[in-house]
Amino acid sequence: MRFLFKTDYKQDIRLFQHEGQVLWYGLLIAVMLAAPWLFGNYWLSQLTFVMIYAIAGLGLMILSGFTGLPSIGHAAFLGVGAYVEALLVARGAPFPLAMLCAAAISGGVGFIVGLPALRVKGIYLAVATLAFGFIVEEVLARWESLTGGNEGLTVAAPRLFGVNFAAPTPFFYVSLFVCVLVTLATLNLLRSSTGRAFIAIRDSEISAQSMGIDLTRAKALSFVVSAAIVGLAGALYAHKLRFISPEQFGLTQSIDLMLLIVVGGLGSVHGAFFGAAFLITLPQFIAIAKDWLPPEMAQTAGLQALVYGLIIILFVMFEPAGLYGRWIKLRTFFELFPFYRRGMFRRQRAFQRSERLK
Amino acid sequence: MSEPLLQIRNLSVQFGGLRAVNDVSFDVMKGEVFTLIGPNGAGKTTVFNLISRIYAATYGDIVFEGRSIARVAPHRVAALGIARTFQNIELFENASVLQNLLIGHHAHSGTGFWSNLLFTPAAMRSELAARRDAEDVIDLLSLHHYRDARVAGLPFGVRKCVELARALCMKPKLLLLDEPSSGLNVEETDDIAWWIEDIKDELGITVLMVEHDMRLVSRVSDRVLALNQGEVLALGSPQEVQRDPRVVEAYLGGAEDFDRARSRP
Amino acid sequence: MNASRRGFGNVRLPEIASAETGDAAAAAPGEEGETLLALLHVLISGIALGCIYALVALGFVLIYKATEAVNFAQGELMMLGAFAGFALTQLLGVPFYLAMMIAVLLVAGLGVLIERIAIRPILGEPQFSVVMLTIGLGYVARGGVTMTPFLGADTYALPTPYKGEMLRFAGLALSVDQAVVIGATMALCAALYALFRYTKIGIAMQAASQNQLAAYYMGIPVRGLNALVWGLSAGVAAIAGLLLAPLTFVHVNMGLIGLKAFPAAVIGGFGSLPGAVIGGLVIGVVESLAGFFLPEGAKDIAAYVVVLLMLMIKPTGLFGDTQRKKV
Numbered sequence: 018m019r020f021l022f023k024t025d026y027k028q029d030i031r032l033f034q035h036e037g038q039v040l041w042y043g044l045l046i047a048v049m050l051a052a053p054w055l056f057g058n059y060w061l062s063q064l065t066f067v068m069i070y071a072i073a074g075l076g077l078m079i080l081s082g083f084t085g086l087p088s089i090g091h092a093a094f095l096g097v098g099a100y101v102e103a104l105l106v107a108r109g110a111p112f113p114l115a116m117l118c119a120a121a122i123s124g125g126v127g128f129i130v131g132l133p134a135l136r137v138k139g140i141y142l143a144v145a146t147l148a149f150g151f152i153v154e155e156v157l158a159r160w161e162s163l164t165g166g167n168e169g170l171t172v173a174a175p176r177l178f179g180v181n182f183a184a185p186t187p188f189f190y191v192s193l194f195v196c197v198l199v200t201l202a203t204l205n206l207l208r209s210s211t212g213r214a215f216i217a218i219r220d221s222e223i224s225a226q227s228m229g230i231d232l233t234r235a236k237a238l239s240f241v242v243s244a245a246i247v248g249l250a251g252a253l254y255a256h257k258l259r260f261i262s263p264e265q266f267g268l269t270q271s272i273d274l275m276l277l278i279v280v281g282g283l284g285s286v287h288g289a290f291f292g293a294a295f296l297i298t299l300p301q302f303i304a305i306a307k308d309w310l311p312p313e314m315a316q317t318a319g320l321q322a323l324v325y326g327l328i329i330i331l332f333v334m335f336e337p338a339g340l341y342g343r344w345i346k347l348r349t350f351f352e353l354f355p356f357y358r359r360g361m362f363r364r365q366r367a368f369q370r371s372e373r374l375k
Numbered sequence: 376m377s378e379p380l381l382q383i384r385n386l387s388v389q390f391g392g393l394r395a396v397n398d399v400s401f402d403v404m405k406g407e408v409f410t411l412i413g414p415n416g417a418g419k420t421t422v423f424n425l426i427s428r429i430y431a432a433t434y435g436d437i438v439f440e441g442r443s444i445a446r447v448a449p450h451r452v453a454a455l456g457i458a459r460t461f462q463n464i465e466l467f468e469n470a471s472v473l474q475n476l477l478i479g480h481h482a483h484s485g486t487g488f489w490s491n492l493l494f495t496p497a498a499m500r501s502e503l504a505a506r507r508d509a510e511d512v513i514d515l516l517s518l519h520h521y522r523d524a525r526v527a528g529l530p531f532g533v534r535k536c537v538e539l540a541r542a543l544c545m546k547p548k549l550l551l552l553d554e555p556s557s558g559l560n561v562e563e564t565d566d567i568a569w570w571i572e573d574i575k576d577e578l579g580i581t582v583l584m585v586e587h588d589m590r591l592v593s594r595v596s597d598r599v600l601a602l603n604q605g606e607v608l609a610l611g612s613p614q615e616v617q618r619d620p621r622v623v624e625a626y627l628g629g630a631e632d633f634d635r636a637r638s639r640p
Numbered sequence: 641m642n643a644s645r646r647g648f649g650n651v652r653l654p655e656i657a658s659a660e661t662g663d664a665a666a667a668a669p670g671e672e673g674e675t676l677l678a679l680l681h682v683l684i685s686g687i688a689l690g691c692i693y694a695l696v697a698l699g700f701v702l703i704y705k706a707t708e709a710v711n712f713a714q715g716e717l718m719m720l721g722a723f724a725g726f727a728l729t730q731l732l733g734v735p736f737y738l739a740m741m742i743a744v745l746l747v748a749g750l751g752v753l754i755e756r757i758a759i760r761p762i763l764g765e766p767q768f769s770v771v772m773l774t775i776g777l778g779y780v781a782r783g784g785v786t787m788t789p790f791l792g793a794d795t796y797a798l799p800t801p802y803k804g805e806m807l808r809f810a811g812l813a814l815s816v817d818q819a820v821v822i823g824a825t826m827a828l829c830a831a832l833y834a835l836f837r838y839t840k841i842g843i844a845m846q847a848a849s850q851n852q853l854a855a856y857y858m859g860i861p862v863r864g865l866n867a868l869v870w871g872l873s874a875g876v877a878a879i880a881g882l883l884l885a886p887l888t889f890v891h892v893n894m895g896l897i898g899l900k901a902f903p904a905a906v907i908g909g910f911g912s913l914p915g916a917v918i919g920g921l922v923i924g925v926v927e928s929l930a931g932f933f934l935p936e937g938a939k940d941i942a943a944y945v946v947v948l949l950m951l952m953i954k955p956t957g958l959f960g961d962t963q964r965k966k967v
Contacts, residue, residue: 026506030499087768133948137955139767140710144906145951147899148944155941202492209491209498210484210505216470217478224465227427228545229453229482238488268899272775279772284469311789319892323783329776333769334761 032204049193053186061185062257067293068192069253072199074277074289076246079203081275082284083212084239085219086134087143090150091274094244096157096266098123098251100164103172103261112175112182116195116252123248124241126153131240135233150271157263169262172255183256192253199246203286206242215239276325280332282341291340299324338362380405380549380581381426386435388425395421397605398435403549408575408582410592412616413602414625419585420462421605423551426583427459428452439549453482458547460538462554462585468527472537475526476512479544480505512543516570532563539570543578550574552584556591564591571595589617601625680812682932683925688818688887690924691825695880696901697908697916698832699873705849705911706869709759710767712774714877715898716781721747721878722885722894723785726798731791736801744878751874755867778895785892798885817886824883828876829917836913845869900927903947909960918958922946 021028021035033039053061077091098119105115130149134142158167174183175191182188206212214235217225226232255261273296281292303321310320336343342362350357379402386399396418403409411419424430426437428449437445439455447455458479467475484505486498513519516536521529526537535555542550555571556564568591574580575595586592592599592613599616601608609619616622696714703711724746728739758773785791802816836842848855848862855862881894888894904923908915923943931939950957 026503026510027499030502030506081768087771133952137951140704140910141906141951141955141957143710143771144902145948148903148947151944152941152948155937159937205492205494205498209494209502210478210481210486211488211491213470213474213478214481216474217467217481220467220469221465223429224461224467225478226449227429227453227459228478228541229450230478231448231450275772275775279769283768310787319783319786321783322779323787326776326779326781326783329772330758330780333765333773333776334758337762337765337769 030208032201032208046197053189058185061189063297065185065189065192065257066297067290068189068196069250069257070274070277070293070296071290072196072253073247073250073274074281074293075199075203075286076243076250077274078278078284078286078289079206079215079246080239080243082278082288083207083219084215084236086236086239087139087146088243088271089143089147089275090153090268090271091146091243091247092266092268092270093150093153094123094127094247095251095254095270095274096153096261096263097126097244098248099172099255099261099266100157100170100251101248102252102255103170104163106173106175106256111177112191112252112256113177115175116249119252120245120249123251124245126248127240127242127244128237130244131237134240135236147268150268154263154267157266164263167263169260172259172261175256183259188256192257195249195253199249200286203246207286211235211238276329280328280339282339283337285339285341287341287344288339291344295340299328378405379403380440381583382436382438383422383426384436384438386422386425386437387433388421388430389433395605396425396432399602399605399607400435401600401607401610403581403583404597405581406575406579407597408571408584408595410584410586410596410599410613411602412586412589412592412599412622413608416604417602417625418605419602420553422602423459423553423583423585426452426457426551453545453547456546456548457551458542458545458549459551460542460553460555462557464534464538466526466534466537466541469525471523471525472518472521472529472540473509473513473523475537475541476509476544477505479541480508482545508546509544512540515543515573516540531558532560535559535563535567539567543574543580547580549581549583552582552586554585554587556586556588564588567591568594593617677812679932682928684812684814684818686925686928687921688821688924689928690904690921691821692880692884692887692897692920693901693904693923694917694920695825695828695876695883696898697905697920698829698913699877699880700901700905701908701910701913701916702869702873702876704905705913706845707755707759707763707866708767709770710774711873712771713754713778713781713895714873714901715895716778717747717751717874717877717895718881718884718898719785719892719895720750720781721881722798722890723791723881723892724878725882725885726796726890727791729798730796740882743882744875747878747881748871748875751877752867752871754874755870759870760863760866782892782895796890798882798890800886803886821883821887824879825917828879832876832913841865841868900943903943906947906957907950909957912957912959915957915959 023029028034033042048055049064052064056064073091073095076094077088080086080088080091101119101122102112102115105118106112110118130146134145137145157164160166161168164170174181175188176182180187182191206215214225214230217228217230218232218235218239222232225235251266258265277292277296278288279292280295281290282288300321303324306324307320332339338345346362349361381403383399383401386396387394388396399418399422401409411422413419421430425432426444428444428447432445435445436443439457444452444455467478470478484501486495486501490498513522516539518533518536518540521533521537526534529537535558539552539555542552552571555567559567571582571584572595575582582595584592584596596613598611599613600610601616601619601622603621603625608621608625609616611619696718699714699717700711703709703714721743724743725739728734728742729736732739734742754777758777759770762769762773800817800820802820805816807814807816807819834842836846844855844860845865845868847858848860848865852862855865877898884894884897888897900923901920904919905916906919907922908917908919923946926946927939927942930942934942
């Protein structure tokens with residue numbers, strides 16, 4: 018068992034609470050840095066995808082997990098970021114600049130979406146984001162002079178000072194770098210007044226307002242930050258896939274992102290990573306499972322949908338805290354062994370006040 | 376004689392055909408404990424909501440520290456120095472007690488988005504200041520035990536205390552307490568009384584309170600205003616108001632109601 | 641029938657066949673009377689489609705009013721209704737009208753089962769979780785049907801006894817399929833109105849949806865009613881599916897048409913049953929007109945543009961009420 022003796026407020030405010038955390042995260046970073054030598058190209062590529070989806074997951078987590086604003090069309094920002102990146106790099110821009118532009122423009126679009134969204138709540142907001150997602154997808158498809166329409170767009174390699182970063186190893190490091198930056202930024206926001214304002218809005222808007230939080234500004238900020246982060250992920254996504262088309266950024270992708278944060282653990286930074294890992298590795302298991310089924314039933318699309326659906330249902334019903342929640346329980350079990358009590362994490366069934374009146 | 380901190384002038388609000396608050400006027404002096412009493416539906420919490428700008432007044436003015444705040448945006452009220460607690464406890468359920476208290480510091484924190492994003496030394500300083508203020512309030516209300524507990528699982532009495540603590544963290548000049556003792560037993564109500572006295576004496580905060588518990592009202596209040604159906608009935612010291620015949624009738628019914636009740640078989 | 645290019649992920653969304661009436665109109669362009677006639681045909685097919693949206697939106701709103709859950713699987717229930725109808729008539733040879741009734745009852749039963757097994761345990765969870773759960777249910781339904789041997793992966797036609805027949809009067813050519821859709825929707829709306837207005841169960845449902853605790857105290861079996869509401873809603877979805885099937889094909893992704901019912905419900909105001917119907921009709925007509933007048937692609941997003949406009953003008957929809965939290 019570990020006892021934390023705190024002597025300084027900074028211990029609570031710092032990113033790492035004790036040396037054990039420093040050790041484990043340090044180890045994780047070391048493994049990640051050594052990854053190109055430890056894993057083959059295929060797993061390296063999968064890891065890169067996990068990074069990219071984790072970034073996107075963090076973006077959505079800030080909006081839905083921490084500020085409590087639902088968004089069913091979030092893949093639209095992924096698309097905006099991807100296309101901006103593709104278009105800028107095609108015109109010869111160095112990729113860090115292009116990525117910053119992708120994030121900025123995506124954030125701007127987030128602002129435009131956020132403004133009308135500020136007046137609506139709950140299911141109305143969800144449908145507004147759904148509508149917005151469809152519209153963006155359609156615009157990407159129809160604006161053929163700019164985006165190439167449904168034919169798609171080939172994405173040039175990311176270049177900086179003439180160096181090509183498209184190969185698996187350099188690109189992995191780029192993704193890792195961006196991922197770490199975004200994670201640090203998110204953690205910083207969350208331990209400061211901005212993040213607390215977000216959480217306040219999620220839990221009680223009236224209360225937040227009476228404590229001096231400008232709801233309009235905070236919600237708009239949440240949208241912008243979320244859109245910018247997801248746009249950044251989109252830029253990386255474009256380079257990874259090397260070919261983008263509007264249908265990659267439709268409802269399926271949006272629901273994948275929602276699945277990511279729900280299965281990962283809504284309302285936690287770790288959740289984005291757990292969810293991303295889950296989202297990337299699940300298709301592998303499905304492919305394996307497919308071999309066991311009789312041929313008439315072995316439809317990949319059907320099996321994938323079925324498994325996804327079952328997992329969402331099982332998680333919502335039995336593990337609402339997601340994979341991260343399960344991990345916390347597991348870790349607490351070992352930390353407190355043999356004093357772990359089964360009721361420790363039982364959620365109080367406080368019957369929620371009506372969401373209509375929030 | 377201290378000057379009035381809050382002046383309510385002919386305040387009225389209308390919801391559709393219902394006048395919830397009708398031509399209410401009173402002054403709250405700096406440093407005093409002023410209580411609103413009245414039967415349910417009298418409009419007491421509505422007055423609070425008008426001061427907090429959750430509702431917009433249909434008529435009348437609210438003057439705080441000499442400036443009218445009747446048109447101020449709701450989120451600016453906190454920065455002006457007015458804090459409130461809610462009748463039905465509006466805490467941030469999924470956050471810890473400490474985080475709830477730290478949010479109270481929000482109106483005074485100087486750091487904007489970018490310094491938070493990069494967590495500059497200024498942000499760290501702001502965080503430490505907020506933490507120190509929160510810890511002072513925790514000391515005052517003896518919440519040490521619950522500092523890191525998630526609010527959702529806490530017992531009712533503790534939540535009331537956290538609600539009060541959170542309002543205090545806002546370092547207000549005027550504290551609006553909405554039924555602080557509702558749902559509390561006798562010991563807890565005594566604690567509330569002591570805290571209100573401490574708030575008034577040590578922290579120098581003016582308290583405007585809505586309350587039903589007459590023992591508590593008599594014990595801590597300097598002046599009392601009785602409301603009924605949105606209108607002022609009586610204003611004065613606690614004893615004066617409780618003896619006022621109109622107040623008695625509003626709470627207990629008039630003599631003819633007694634006769635009617637007695638004559639029924 | 642044209643398969644639309646835009647759609648759900650990589651899948652094509654079956655488009656509503658307006659070919660019969662559309663071609664008849666396109667055959668003789670130019671004259672003003674002809675254009676008016678064409679416009680009327682467009683309006684009618686818009687109304688027919690709008691009726692489908694209205695039925696699905698009705699299902700949403702029924703469930704939302706009763707349990708505050710948003711059922712993203714409503715479209716999939718519609719799809720299951722269509723498949724049930726198809727399986728019963730084509731594979732099992734059950735007579736048409738009997739098969740329709742059995743299909744509706746089966747799906748209604750499924751709705752009750754879903755409420756009992758999946759929704760009831762998570763009452764009290766935040767709305768986001770419930771939404772995710774229903775999305776999961778939709779996925780399971782789609783995946784399950786796709787994987788059903790001999791059934792799932794293909795597109796089928798549901799032959800109705802009146803298929804291909806047309807009603808002609810005053811120069812208008814109206815396919816009987818469309819007329820049946822409109823007629824059935826009107827009948828169903830009337831039936832639901834009667835249910836909520838005049839029957840004890842209907843009034844009990846209204847009571848439970850407004851204040852669950854008070855309904856409990858009055859002796860209303862709220863839990864049983866919730867199951868009933870889900871069953872009713874699923875039944876309405878199944879009817880929508882069976883009405884839709886002749887207009888488009890029976891296909892595992894036909895439930896995605898249900899997505900358009902969300903804007904319909906929102907436009908009407910998410911807590912209002914008549915609003916859902918009106919919203920559905922509005923969406924149907926707007927879509928049809930957009931397909932007629934505007935360039936390609938506008939039809940697909942017309943519904944979404946309308947809903948965004950509505951949310952900007954009146955954030956709670958046409959008939960929604962602004963409920964304020966009392967603190």
